[in-house]
Amino acid sequence: MKIRWPVAAITLVVTLSVLFGGYMAYQWFQVEKPITETVQETPHVSLSKLSADPAHLELVLKTDEKFSVVHDYMPLRRQLHTVAGDRKLSIRLKDRPDSHLHKAWNEMVFGIKEGMALRRYQEIPKAVQKGTEGKKIEYEVSMDDSYVYIELHRGDRYLYRILPLHKPESEVKDNG
Amino acid sequence: MGKGMIIGAIPAVILFLAYLGYRPMPLVVLGLVAGAVYLLFQSRSGALGVGKKKRLQRKDSVPNISFDKIGGQYRSKEELKEALDFLIHRKRIHQYGIRPIKGILLSGPPGTGKTLMAKAAAHYTDSVFVTTSGSEFVEMYVGVGAQRIRELFQEARDQAKKNQKNSAIVFIDEIDVIGGQREGSVHREYDQTLNQLLTEMDGIASDQEVQILVVAATNRKDMLDSALLRPGRFDRHISVDLPDKKARRMILELQTENKPLAPDADIDQIADETFGFSGAQLESLTNEAAIYAMRDQSDVICQRHLSEAIDKVMMGEKTDREATQEERERVAIHELGHAIISEVVRPKSVSQVSLAPRGQALGYVRHHPGVDRYLYTREQIEQQIMVCLAGAAAEEQVYGNRSTGARNDYEQAGRYTRTLIEAGLSDLGIINKDWVSYETLHRESAKILKELHEQTAQMLNQYSEVFSRALDLLLKEEVLSGSRFRELLKQFAKKPVQMNR
Numbered sequence: 001m002k003i004r005w006p007v008a009a010i011t012l013v014v015t016l017s018v019l020f021g022g023y024m025a026y027q028w029f030q031v032e033k034p035i036t037e038t039v040q041e042t043p044h045v046s047l048s049k050l051s052a053d054p055a056h057l058e059l060v061l062k063t064d065e066k067f068s069v070v071h072d073y074m075p076l077r078r079q080l081h082t083v084a085g086d087r088k089l090s091i092r093l094k095d096r097p098d099s100h101l102h103k104a105w106n107e108m109v110f111g112i113k114e115g116m117a118l119r120r121y122q123e124i125p126k127a128v129q130k131g132t133e134g135k136k137i138e139y140e141v142s143m144d145d146s147y148v149y150i151e152l153h154r155g156d157r158y159l160y161r162i163l164p165l166h167k168p169e170s171e172v173k174d175n176g
Numbered sequence: 177m178g179k180g181m182i183i184g185a186i187p188a189v190i191l192f193l194a195y196l197g198y199r200p201m202p203l204v205v206l207g208l209v210a211g212a213v214y215l216l217f218q219s220r221s222g223a224l225g226v227g228k229k230k231r232l233q234r235k236d237s238v239p240n241i242s243f244d245k246i247g248g249q250y251r252s253k254e255e256l257k258e259a260l261d262f263l264i265h266r267k268r269i270h271q272y273g274i275r276p277i278k279g280i281l282l283s284g285p286p287g288t289g290k291t292l293m294a295k296a297a298a299h300y301t302d303s304v305f306v307t308t309s310g311s312e313f314v315e316m317y318v319g320v321g322a323q324r325i326r327e328l329f330q331e332a333r334d335q336a337k338k339n340q341k342n343s344a345i346v347f348i349d350e351i352d353v354i355g356g357q358r359e360g361s362v363h364r365e366y367d368q369t370l371n372q373l374l375t376e377m378d379g380i381a382s383d384q385e386v387q388i389l390v391v392a393a394t395n396r397k398d399m400l401d402s403a404l405l406r407p408g409r410f411d412r413h414i415s416v417d418l419p420d421k422k423a424r425r426m427i428l429e430l431q432t433e434n435k436p437l438a439p440d441a442d443i444d445q446i447a448d449e450t451f452g453f454s455g456a457q458l459e460s461l462t463n464e465a466a467i468y469a470m471r472d473q474s475d476v477i478c479q480r481h482l483s484e485a486i487d488k489v490m491m492g493e494k495t496d497r498e499a500t501q502e503e504r505e506r507v508a509i510h511e512l513g514h515a516i517i518s519e520v521v522r523p524k525s526v527s528q529v530s531l532a533p534r535g536q537a538l539g540y541v542r543h544h545p546g547v548d549r550y551l552y553t554r555e556q557i558e559q560q561i562m563v564c565l566a567g568a569a570a571e572e573q574v575y576g577n578r579s580t581g582a583r584n585d586y587e588q589a590g591r592y593t594r595t596l597i598e599a600g601l602s603d604l605g606i607i608n609k610d611w612v613s614y615e616t617l618h619r620e621s622a623k624i625l626k627e628l629h630e631q632t633a634q635m636l637n638q639y640s641e642v643f644s645r646a647l648d649l650l651l652k653e654e655v656l657s658g659s660r661f662r663e664l665l666k667q668f669a670k671k672p673v674q675m676n677r
Contacts (some may be wrong), residue, residue, distance in 0.1 A: 004180040011184025019192040054196045 027052055034083045035059070042076050043067075048094065057087045062094045069093070069151045069160050070142040097159035100135060101152050105159060107131040116148065116163065124148060241295045247430050247455065248423020249289060252414045256280060256293055259412055260301045263343040263389055277411045278377055279390040281351075283397035284416035287456025290393035293416065294347045297391060304336045304344040310353030313369050321354065321369030329376045329388065336386045343387045351392035355400045370401060378408045418454055421447050421548050427455050431462040436469075438476035446482050449527055451545040453489070461485045483528065487542065492535030499538060506571060507531060507539040508650045509643060510581055513570025514541045514563055515656075516639050517632055519665055521559035529656040538581065544658065554601040557592050558624075562632045564589040565625070569632045574643060593621040641668040 111127020
């Protein structure tokens with residue numbers, strides 16, 4: 001049988017547009033829209049960047065000083081996970097630290113790391129408390145199955161640290 | 177269309193899967209393997225029946241031949257046309273309550289135009305025409321033949337429905353391959369094929385919508401199974417015989433239509449001299465004549481070319497065998513003997529005496545058969561025998577001995593005596609050859625031959641002068657035409673004398 005090349009070319013274009021168009025629509029309605037809505041519903045946080053491909057979902061969230069990692073971030077993350085499904089979800093929180101907060105963090109990080117490495121988790125709040133003493137820094141520490149959450153507030157400046165318990169190689173988040 | 181779409185869709189799907197993060201290689205490899213397996217199966221379609229063979233030939237692919245282009249065979253053509261008319265005028269035959277003809281069997285010697293008639297039939301009706309040949313059903317796998325028959329009829333029906341025709345013609349060439357007699361307890365593969373053909377032609381499940389006419393050709397009708405020959409299967413047996421003189425002339429005229437024929441070329445005479453030629457031989461004759469003309473660098477085909485072509489078709493090409501002078505003389509004497517007796521018993525019957533070796537013969541006399549003849553009297557057969565014996569008799573007369581050159585002549589003479597005895601024309605009267613001993617037959621045959629030999633020798637005696645005169649001429653010229661020979665004969669013939677023995 002003779003192959004009709006124009007037919008083949010048209011089929012190629014049509015198939016590609018149907019498949020990719022369908023996929024894009026799915027992406028928009030089933031992934032991006034729910035994520036945007038979820039983020040909008042959460043107070044003190046806004047979506048700064050969202051990129052999605054079939055395997056990854058990357059979010060950059062912009063927060064204000066009233067945002068609390070311990071109270072707000074944990075439920076948000078859970079919700080986003082349900083939307084993301086099987087995709088690998090990576091969330092970046094944009095904080096606004098200043099030199100005091102950095103300095104305090106640099107001091108307390110030894111104690112925190114030691115506590116995590118030795119699995120003596122009570123050491124962590126102690127180290128944080130010790131690092132913030134007398135520096136007018138408010139802090140909050142929390143942990144769950146996978147992460148240790150630490151937030152430092154000083155005036156309108158704030159610093160968030162989310163340290164994975166089981167993946168020491170990605171302990172420090174790149175905050176850009 | 178479908179193939180193009182598949183070819184377009186496959187890369188798109190592969191691209192999409194790759195974007196989704198699936199690796200396409202396993203899929204591609206799987207596809208290639210599946211394709212390879214499919215191709216493998218298709219190439220062995222006979223065995224596995226995956227792909228169907230494209231046996232169906234469109235009508236346009238059958239050479240455009242009409243019944244007018246077939247010389248002679250008037251009766252066969254009429255018979256065939258009538259059967260085909262039944263396909264065309266279905267309403268009228270319904271009115272008369274005629275059951276449509278299921279099959280036509282064309283039988284006859286090779287080269288008489290059976291296939292040609294089928295080709296003409298293809299164009300005569302407005303039916304779907306499907307053609308195949310017996311050998312297409314032969315395969316090394318069991319059951320394929322039967323399957324092919326089913327497919328063939330199915331194809332014919334499908335094609336007819338597709339083209340909105342209500343009749344189809346299936347032409348099976350050389351049907352004797354599959355239609356041979358079923359005999360004995362040995363079950364042969366061909367039997368299945370034949371059984372399938374029988375049921376397709378007149379089985380319980382024959383389709384009423386599409387009427388299928390099976391036209392088959394064979395040159396071994398005697399070998400066909402009787403179930404195939406009964407009415408309802410092959411209703412009409414049309415025998416396509418060797419052409420008679422009129423038909424030969426027509427065939428020759430048709431065949432020379434596109435050839436430059438000289439004004440002196442006498443088609444009528446050629447038709448006269450080609451008794452027993454089939455259509456294919458006549459076609460070959462005109463073709464050879466044209467080749468001879470081209471070899472001679474002559475612009476037109478002359479009578480001489482046609483005449484040489486007859487010799488070539490009958491006896492084969494001239495050979496290079498070099499005979500010694502002595503042998504040549506003996507051959508010349510031998511042939512002259514034949515020619516003289518032939519001329520004496522049937523005047524004007526010699527058409528050519530030739531000393532040029534052709535095929536197996538060292539020399540030959542070509543006879544002019546006169547009118548086409550199908551019945552012979554005793555006298556006529558005896559004359560034939562005398563012509564056969566004349567070669568050896570002439571040698572005997574001139575040299576006093578005979579040679580092995582007469583062996584063929586004796587065989588032929590033997591055949592004639594056998595005909596004579598079996599036909600009840602001999603002195604034995606009407607006999608049943610099974611009840612008569614060979615010895616009796618032999619004795620009678622020998623008696624006839626001896627008598628005739630004596631007669632022949634006696635006749636030749638009158639022409640001894642002709643031998644010496646014609647011999648030189650024949651040796652010199654190699655070929656003597658019939659008229660030249662007759663002149664010599666008239667000139668040198670002695671008056672009849674009675675021999676005393």
